[in-house]
Amino acid sequence: MxxxxxxxxxxxxxxxxxxxQVKPGYLQKCLPESTPHNPEPIETILEDVKKHIVPGxxxxxxxxxxxxxxxxxSIAGFLGEMLSTGFNVVGFSWIASPAATELETIVVDWLGEMLELPKSFLFSGKGGGVLQGTTCEAVLCTIVAARDQMLSQIGKENLIKLVVYASDQTHSAIQKAAKIAGIHPMNFRAIKTSKLTSYALSPDSLRAQIRKDVEAGLVPLFLCATVGTTPTAAIDPLDKLCAVAKEYGMWVHVDAAYAGSACICPEFRPFIHGVEGANSFSLNAHKWFLTTLDCCCLWVKDPSALIKSLSTNPEYLRNKATDSKQVVDYKDWQITLSRRFRSLKLWFVLRSYxxxxxxxxxxxxxxxxxxxxxxxxxxxxxxxxxxxxxxxxxxxxxxxxxxxxxxxxxxxxxxxxxxxxxxxxxxxxxxxxxxxxxxxxxxxxxxxxxxxxxxxxxxxxxxxxxxxxxxxxxxxxxxxxxxx
Amino acid sequence: MxxxxxxxxxxxxxxxxxxxQVKPGYLQKCLPESTPHNPEPIETILEDVKKHIVPGxxxxxxxxxxxxxxxxxSIAGFLGEMLSTGFNVVGFSWIASPAATELETIVVDWLGEMLELPKSFLFSGKGGGVLQGTTCEAVLCTIVAARDQMLSQIGKENLIKLVVYASDQTHSAIQKAAKIAGIHPMNFRAIKTSKLTSYALSPDSLRAQIRKDVEAGLVPLFLCATVGTTPTAAIDPLDKLCAVAKEYGMWVHVDAAYAGSACICPEFRPFIHGVEGANSFSLNAHKWFLTTLDCCCLWVKDPSALIKSLSTNPEYLRNKATDSKQVVDYKDWQITLSRRFRSLKLWFVLRSYxxxxxxxxxxxxxxxxxxxxxxxxxxxxxxxxxxxxxxxxxxxxxxxxxxxxxxxxxxxxxxxxxxxxxxxxxxxxxxxxxxxxxxxxxxxxxxxxxxxxxxxxxxxxxxxxxxxxxxxxxxxxxxxxxxx
Missing domain, CATH: 3.90.1150.170 (Aspartate Aminotransferase, domain 1)
Structure with a gap:
């Protein structure tokens, strides 16, 4: 049905x-005021979907x-999602559903190889990938990892000095993530771009801003470079930006939410040239990669930095596999504990296309x-x-x-x-x-x-x-x- | 099929x-090393699901x-999820799919009424609810809202003084959320409980700890009380805890991830007695409420506190409906921008049961x-x-x-x-x-x-x-x- x-x-x-074309408040007028006491047949609910939901x-x-x-x-993505909803397993740690964890480690490596990401971002190297919901989560995780890594060197009382850099074309998600992570709102730099660089972030502007901040006693922490910005699909020059960031020991994240998918084509791969200098890279497979919402792929060179910031080990989740340190527990790679079996739909898409x-x-x-x-x-x-x-x-x-x-x-x-x-x-x-x-x-x-x-x-x-x-x-x- | x-x-x-019963690394041995170049039929992939995924x-x-x-x-939850995957809309703001936003505001009010939450938590009062992925996200949002509210009074440089309280039975998600939000790791208090109180948090112990912290120049920020803890399903006494928190102007969140669902039965409703003193309340509908993963319901008394911390308003998302302030834009109630149409499955469950x-x-x-x-x-x-x-x-x-x-x-x-x-x-x-x-x-x-x-x-x-x-x-x- x-x-x-x-x-x-x-x-x-x-x-x-x-x-x-509906007006605000339209639905309230169509639906009853409270949950029915007795069950209603699916047919009735589906009628209401047609009548009231579809127009909205x-x-x-x-x-x-x-x-x-x-x-x-896509049909493949839809079928994968159906299966994952049907199994309805919660693979927060390996033991809670080994297949969910292992399939994820495999498909992120497959996709990473298609993108020709350096080995250092793959499980087959010393890095690894994870499937999260959205770029917002992925960026928050990387900012928190970078923050804690830096504070462990300079002392936790210096949180107020950390600065996050991006361009004025960067997605608002980055500024929001920085704010959530406790970065002082005045310490987010949206560096001006112009038509001269086709709205790409200029390495010189970045360096100038960093110098100013360092002189003011602040600590450069994090740069988000974008491949395919939201306003105009502009492309930040990764190699040069990473070189500047490296001078100051900053974490570089590459947000390729939209355009990253296209980089599986050899003719677009040059747009992520220089990614080897970054610490993390993400794209949204639900955007241009047929997997249906939501599926953000995040790769990091140093998973231990994520894990140090995001791991929890309460007694009620302890198990032999975790203690053996032979397995990945993805709960320690993300904000949330519970997680859906997203790799299934990505695997279906990769194979069926x-x-x-x-x-x-x-x-x-x-x-x-x-x-x-x-x-x-x-x-x-x-x-x-x-x-x-x-x-x-x-x-x-x-x-x-x-x-x-x-x-x-x-x-x-x-x-x-x-x-x-x-x-x-x-x-x-x-x-x-x-x-x-x-x-x-x-x-x-x-x-x-x-x-x-x-x-x-x-x-x-x-x-x-x-x-x-x-x-x-x-x-x-x-x-x-x-x-x- | x-x-x-x-x-x-x-x-x-x-x-x-x-x-x-599989061993770590089992799946790698069963699957090819990379994405196939040519398409494979769904039948073949499904064969592999049976052979290699189900055992894991x-x-x-x-x-x-x-x-x-x-x-x-449940079948109802599954069908709702299928529909939402099929529509595959991204309702970050009202305009991006009005039905997704409006159905969500309606079902959270329906469920809130079933729980006899005070009107102040409902849209029909001055509050409101939102569907997020998990409690981890919900708690992070409330900590960030509480943090920014407090810092706007005492100055952003005092972030380092803020203290978050919970019991030693509280879910690890709370401590993790506090850490992500930049609360100093030394300022998380897991207050000891004992068999005497059946592992519920004692209001006296809470008060004693707060006093100590205040004397030390710290600022009490946030209390997470739990109804149905993970280790033993213990129940913190909401009314008394809220009274203590109120004395110190703290934000109280009630985590009823597991047991909240049962409170739609009159005989269990007394366990959330006192919730009227809290600022926010959450339960996981994917736990005991048949909606399949993921679906966390969060209600807040003061949505503007969430929105102040979590809203973004980039030009590329501006629209007339948002500017009119007549609509809810749920992107400002959560960590992420993109969001799945979760209300559909909850609505299916509520009506079909x-x-x-x-x-x-x-x-x-x-x-x-x-x-x-x-x-x-x-x-x-x-x-x-x-x-x-x-x-x-x-x-x-x-x-x-x-x-x-x-x-x-x-x-x-x-x-x-x-x-x-x-x-x-x-x-x-x-x-x-x-x-x-x-x-x-x-x-x-x-x-x-x-x-x-x-x-x-x-x-x-x-x-x-x-x-x-x-x-x-x-x-x-x-x-x-x-x-x-």
């Missing part, structure tokens, strides 16, 4: 408004979803993004704001196109950058309210850009072409009546 | 050795699993635990170490039974408490290695006890009776040849 329901959902998902979904699996970064699903088809899957998206970029470039009213990396295109209506309209309409008025931002904001809103497609935005150096992220499992060229037509139609409407 | 596989699994699970599972869903606390599954059957489910387990307790009590060689709370029995072979054996066998030697511990350890190991049942242990005031936790979805009286026979058989064997 549920399988049929989901099959119908995927058949029809393309027809639904991508962005849900923003359809992330629609091929017309081009917002944020995608959260891809194989390296060849996984590469094709991502290359196909990159090709479609290039197609979209080409369409935008042909329309002189628009500009591509930053070079397209991976499968994301950042574009906007040009201020000049707005000025021209104003002039054509015989009206007066200068079009400022702020006016252009406002026009692009309106354009995006009108596109999204149509329900035909869903895109989101970013602001870089004060410029409002529309992000077009290709990556849905079901997306085809025709969806991309239609999406561009939708953009043009809405742009026409906005331009025809435009006044600054 | 997968459904048939799982149906067979549940049919046969009773016959498998509960505790997996410790079967948490077996009716013969009496270890730790259970992680219950109804209040009546949920209560019966738990009462039935409590009844079976009493049955087991009765069987143990009848055998004079054993003792029930602490009064049985909820559905967990703590028992051991008595030192006197060991002495008697020694005497009967005509041998010499005193039986110390340590000898008794060693004998009980051996008993448990021999029981678990048989594969017939799986139980775990705890140590309280130096006494090794065997924990028998009833709570598997499929457990019936016959399994409990058999489990006791298994214990007796293995005890007979150990006693027959016993020497200290």
């Amino acid at each position: 549920i399988i049929d329901f989901l099959a119908d959902y995927y058949r029809d998902v393309e027809k639904y408004p991508v962005l849900s 979904l923003t359809h992330w699996q629609s091929p017309n979803f081009f917002a944020y970064f995608q959260c891809t699903s 194989g390296v060849h088809n996984l590469r094709s899957f991502m290359r196909n998206h990159v090709k479609m993004a290039k197609l979209f970029e080409g369409l935008v470039a042909k329309d002189k009213r628009f500009e591509i704001v930053v070079p397209t990396n991976f499968a994301m295109v950042c574009f906007r209506i040009l201020p000049s196109a707005l000025s021209e309209t104003v002039y054509k309409n015989g009206k007066l008025g200068m079009v400022s950058e702020e006016d252009a931002n406002e026009a692009n904001r309106k354009l995006l809103e009108s596109i999204n309210m149509s329900g035909c497609v869903f895109m989101t935005h970013a602001v870089v150096e004060g410029v409002y850009v529309i992000r077009f992220a290709v990556g849905a499992t079901l997306v085809e060229e025709r969806h991309v072409i239609t999406a561009w037509k939708v953009v043009q139609e809405h742009a026409n409407a906005i331009l025809s009546t435009y006044e600054p | 997968i459904i048939d596989f799982l149906a067979d699994y549940y049919r046969d699970v009773e016959k498998y050795p509960v505790l997996s 599972l410790t079967h948490w869903q077996s009716p013969n699993f009496f270890a730790y606390f259970q992680c219950t599954s 109804g209040v009546h059957n949920l209560r019966s489910f738990m009462r039935n387990h409590v009844k079976m635990a009493k049955l087991f307790e009765g069987l143990v009590a009848k055998d004079k060689r054993f003792e029930i170490v602490v009064p049985t709370n909820f559905a967990m029995v703590c028992f051991r072979i008595l030192p006197s039974a060991l002495s008697e054996t020694v005497y009967k066998n005509g041998k010499l030697g005193m039986v110390s408490e340590e000898d008794a511990n060693e004998a009980n350890r051996k008993l448990l190991e021999s029981i678990n290695m048989s594969g017939c049942v799986f139980m775990t242990h705890a140590v309280v005031e130096g006494v090794y006890v065997i924990r028998f936790a009833v709570g598997a979805t499929l457990v019936e009286e016959r399994h409990v009776i058999t489990a006791w026979k298994v214990v007796q058989e293995h005890a007979n064997a150990i006693l027959s040849t016993y020497e200290p």
